[in-house]
Amino acid sequence: MKYKISLLLLFVFALNSCQNENAKRLAENAKEAKKKEVIFNNINKGWVFIDEPINEVSEQKVKTWNEWREFLKELDDKPRKTIGAFQKKSTAIAKKAMALNENIPPEFNIPQIKSRISILITKVKMMDLFLHLDRIPDEKVTFLIGEINKELVSLERQMDKIVEKSKIPKEEGEADFLRMLDTTRAIPNTPAPLDKNLQVE
Secondary structure, eight states: OHHHHHHHHHHHHHHHHHHHHHHHHHHHHHHHHHHHHHHHHHHHHHOOOOOSOSSHHHHHHHHHOHHHHHHHHHHHSOOOSOHHHHHHHHHHHHHHHHHTTSSOOGGGOSHHHHHHHHHHHHHHHHHHHHHTSSSOOHHHHHHHHHHHHHHHHHHHHHHHHHHHHHHSOOOTTHHHHHHHHHHHHHSOOOOOOOOTTOOOO
């Protein structure tokens, strides 16, 4: 009889312990789901990109520079519903950003534009990296979205400056002068060897 009572008590204790574990697990799952929901809401609210050209030059380049058009189009399409959708979208944006290095129009294939494209690519890749972490730092993701927007504005303004500068007519002889400057830079700055036949008195 004592054996049956102790077995019954042990069974009740084990059952109670399992219920407590299940309750703890359910509470932890609910807490984790709430955290993920907060992260999703923060990213969803902060996911606002400048996806329209800010000046006429950038708008014209949308027509002729295919990679630029595809990149802005990718920014325009906002993901919905899940963090997974944001992760896929950030990867797609990163691929389109990398493609900006290809087929840069000749007038923009200069260091000022290339450096801005590189910075833009770096920030897009960082955003993509943060979105694929197990614990997504939503504040960093939304901060990077703002940084990406700043780089977009900077790049478009630089494109505008280049086009405006190219419209300024060159003065007569300026092209020859600039070409001469380039050739003098190509001449090494080393002194010519002394002629052995010449003697210093």
